Amino acid sequence: MATTIKSTQLDFDFIKNKLKEKFKEQTEFQDYNFEASGLSNLLDVLALNSHFNGLTANFALNESFINTAQLRSSVVAHAETLGYIPTSYTSSQAKLKLSILITTTPRPTSVTLTRGAIFTASVDDVSYTFQTRQNFVASDDGTGSYEFKTGTGLSEIPVFEGTEKIKTFVVGEKSDSQIYVIPDVTMDTSTIRVRVFDTLTGTTFTTYTDIQDAVRVTNDSALYQIKEVPNGYYELIFGDGLSTGKAPVAGNKIVVDYLSTQGTVANGATTFTTNVALSVSGVNYPLTAVTTSTSAGGAFKESLESIRRNAPIAFSSQKRLVTAEDYRAQILANYGAYLDDVIAWGGHDNVPQIYGRVYAGLKFKSNIDTTTQEDVKNQIKNNLSENLSIMSIDLVFAEAITTKLVLTTFFNLDPDLTSSTSQSVENLVQSTINSFFATNLRKFNKVFRRSNLLTAIDALDVAILNSRMTVAMQREQAIDLNQSATYSITFPTTLAEPDDVNRVITSSLFTINSKSCSIRNALNSNKLEIVDQDGVIQIDNAGSYSQLQGIVTLVGFAPSAVQGTLLKVNALPANQGTIRPLRNYILDIDTGNSLSTAVIDNQNTLVTL
Amino acid sequence: MPSRAFSIEDGNLGNKSILTSRREEYSDIDLSFAKKGSGDIFKKSSGASVKQAVRNLLLTNFSEKPFLPRFGADLNSMLFRLSTDIDDDTLEDDIIKAIETFEPRARVLNIKSNISPDTNEVNITVTFQIINTSEEAFVDVSLTRLR
Numbered sequence: 001m002a003t004t005i006k007s008t009q010l011d012f013d014f015i016k017n018k019l020k021e022k023f024k025e026q027t028e029f030q031d032y033n034f035e036a037s038g039l040s041n042l043l044d045v046l047a048l049n050s051h052f053n054g055l056t057a058n059f060a061l062n063e064s065f066i067n068t069a070q071l072r073s074s075v076v077a078h079a080e081t082l083g084y085i086p087t088s089y090t091s092s093q094a095k096l097k098l099s100i101l102i103t104t105t106p107r108p109t110s111v112t113l114t115r116g117a118i119f120t121a122s123v124d125d126v127s128y129t130f131q132t133r134q135n136f137v138a139s140d141d142g143t144g145s146y147e148f149k150t151g152t153g154l155s156e157i158p159v160f161e162g163t164e165k166i167k168t169f170v171v172g173e174k175s176d177s178q179i180y181v182i183p184d185v186t187m188d189t190s191t192i193r194v195r196v197f198d199t200l201t202g203t204t205f206t207t208y209t210d211i212q213d214a215v216r217v218t219n220d221s222a223l224y225q226i227k228e229v230p231n232g233y234y235e236l237i238f239g240d241g242l243s244t245g246k247a248p249v250a251g252n253k254i255v256v257d258y259l260s261t262q263g264t265v266a267n268g269a270t271t272f273t274t275n276v277a278l279s280v281s282g283v284n285y286p287l288t289a290v291t292t293s294t295s296a297g298g299a300f301k302e303s304l305e306s307i308r309r310n311a312p313i314a315f316s317s318q319k320r321l322v323t324a325e326d327y328r329a330q331i332l333a334n335y336g337a338y339l340d341d342v343i344a345w346g347g348h349d350n351v352p353q354i355y356g357r358v359y360a361g362l363k364f365k366s367n368i369d370t371t372t373q374e375d376v377k378n379q380i381k382n383n384l385s386e387n388l389s390i391m392s393i394d395l396v397f398a399e400a401i402t403t404k405l406v407l408t409t410f411f412n413l414d415p416d417l418t419s420s421t422s423q424s425v426e427n428l429v430q431s432t433i434n435s436f437f438a439t440n441l442r443k444f445n446k447v448f449r450r451s452n453l454l455t456a457i458d459a460l461d462v463a464i465l466n467s468r469m470t471v472a473m474q475r476e477q478a479i480d481l482n483q484s485a486t487y488s489i490t491f492p493t494t495l496a497e498p499d500d501v502n503r504v505i506t507s508s509l510f511t512i513n514s515k516s517c518s519i520r521n522a523l524n525s526n527k528l529e530i531v532d533q534d535g536v537i538q539i540d541n542a543g544s545y546s547q548l549q550g551i552v553t554l555v556g557f558a559p560s561a562v563q564g565t566l567l568k569v570n571a572l573p574a575n576q577g578t579i580r581p582l583r584n585y586i587l588d589i590d591t592g593n594s595l596s597t598a599v600i601d602n603q604n605t606l607v608t609l
Numbered sequence: 610m611p612s613r614a615f616s617i618e619d620g621n622l623g624n625k626s627i628l629t630s631r632r633e634e635y636s637d638i639d640l641s642f643a644k645k646g647s648g649d650i651f652k653k654s655s656g657a658s659v660k661q662a663v664r665n666l667l668l669t670n671f672s673e674k675p676f677l678p679r680f681g682a683d684l685n686s687m688l689f690r691l692s693t694d695i696d697d698d699t700l701e702d703d704i705i706k707a708i709e710t711f712e713p714r715a716r717v718l719n720i721k722s723n724i725s726p727d728t729n730e731v732n733i734t735v736t737f738q739i740i741n742t743s744e745e746a747f748v749d750v751s752l753t754r755l756r
Contacts, residue, residue, distance in 0.1 A: 031637035036662035038640040
């Protein structure tokens, strides 16, 4: 029995030829091979029927698994069965300091900025609307200056990009089994507010909250669920009055408001203007906005690949923070708009081991400023770790440490096999190397495998006959100038053993004793020495390197200047074929120092060496 | 004079005739699907089988046969044409091209077409030779409005 089905076996021609082969085994009917014959017509029907059935079965089977499904509706449905709700469009969020100045007296002790205050900002010459989503209060500081604050006393007021939309539903009889549809594919479900009014005209309402945020659910909980449906719209579902909270009753009015957003494109807005003015004693005072955090975090709907990756992890984490993968899943699911990648590990895996801790390395997207980064870290601690983690486990953030690789590539090029110049092939090779890093590395847990890269280079052009590459690692270290200090520079892998030919450790230039010098290890030794550009040793014991731990230690290092802003320390790894970064290390390429060089090879085996 | 002997595997020409050609017997199912007394359907064989195939070909329109969109003579495409647009030569060329391309067992000898605009009718008679047997056969195709 065949264990695999090739999709080409479902082709019409393949099936028809198979049927013809079957007919060859009999002598009764001979005309199966003539397209105009009656038999051929019957074979057409049989083959077409099998073709469609096969394709339908193939498609249906593919759509049955989250890993192979192609339709968004299928992937979302599979994720739903795993308890994972894919994220909707997300509004870009900025933080502003908002204030008004009231010069007249008497002045009120406080003023309120009502929700929905509109701000405008531009990104790439396109204007976007931002707005507040709740009321903020400002108090007089004694001089007539009123600065608005959040409920927790912070003066950074969040504003969200998008247009507010309102949908009103009238609740019918229970037997109607109403589904409340919100036909808006760009809705940011995190901005939704659901109010259920007692009557159509009354003002008394109950605010329902997302069941995802519920800690305890009773038959009286006011909760809603929102989910994406196959056409990309959203449906609002209320409790059943039993296990999932109470349900609105006939005659109630449901008012839903939310932001319909543009997603990613509104990220990066720096200057916000507003026409909002607050009326005090009949005089309008303009609102002043100062940007504290540029807009960030806007995102489109979660992609299929992201859902495929996150749903199973979220299922295994069961909305709790126990294992390292739980932390990764929850942080990515809730703050993925700010992050490229997350890694987490327990304190027992850390160096040095510290029990009772979980470490999380965050790689922020490139446009996220440091204020927002700190804010996200605080939110992760306050909203996730403190609510979902095991007691007495502390979450500690570890900075993502980038180790750059310096790649020196040589490839044999037969100029007779290509119309390109060696220079253009060199450029092609170098750009392939750069895109290899963009595609396969620059994230946590991504391993550099030299042979994979060399295979890609060899496949670039038939004129490239073979290739080789030396790999060095590079770390950058900030130096306190003119201060004697000890520096410990850690590499993510073990380092090469010292030998009598190659220097395992080298560095960029710096000034010491008024001479331009660099660091290197002594031949056949772990000891580090500082040499000037003439090769004269200035300091013969500047520290050492630990081959097994991958640590370079500089002792009493006190340069007066450093080339560039940071000291670059290069080290040869023990295994240049595989660089496996541990924990919070990320591999990238040093594009400035990585070179690709063509070696002309005419494949002539008759010349002398 | 010595006689040459060959092994049985090599045909033993001494006592076995050499097969120089083989007659292909055409056999197809009868598309009327009429059944015999035994319950089997009737067969079309030899010339009748080719004749049925030619008729089939003429009555098939483009894109009717799966994954072979140019199969057929596409005579039905004349259905909504003005009678003045229908040209004998073009019609005959299309039929010859279809038979030459898709029915290698037949060689067209003659095509007679009779276009009657007054009765909204086209009658075509294709005379062809069955290549295998040199037998001549003809197929009449009449296209007329139903109501």
